Amino acid sequence: MNVAIVFDSHSGTTARAARAMAQAFTNNGHSCFVAPVHDAIPEEIAQAQLICLGSWTQGLLLFGQHPTQATMSFVERLGDLAGKQAVVFCTYKIATGSTLPQMASALEQRGAQVKGHFKFRGPQPTGDFRAFVKGLPA
């Protein structure tokens, strides 16, 4: 499967998670392209069969959590995503609130089917993400 990972990272954690996710995809036979939201070209990302969108969690730690503006602005620049699969992921310290649902909803509004929601408390993808990758058809 052709996978694109786009992420927003303030201090590097989400970038490291994105790179570790890419390694998991390639280890399982998929091709994977990784780019920060500030550099990613929407037309290129929209060509992937599976689009993974990642943000760090921004908020007041226990409430008011949301994805970053840069993450949501990138989704607005993506065109029609009908027929595309998507994954949303975020890194966080305490609680993610509506971070992942907001990202999933924005992608779904463009027609993507969101197949996974993953949150990582640090740069390492969790076991549920690794199980998801193992279950993907090549």
Ligand SMILES: Cc1cc2nc3c(=O)[nH]c(=O)nc-3n(C[C@H](O)[C@H](O)[C@H](O)COP(=O)(O)O)c2cc1C
């Ligand atoms: C301004 C600011 C607000 C944050 N708000 C939250 C929050 O509401 N909930 C939470 O769990 N983590 C919060 N965090 C922690 C980050 O989401 C977490 O450290 C994340 O992994 C940082 O990713 P990055 O290194 O890619 O920027 C906040 C961090 C910052 C700098």
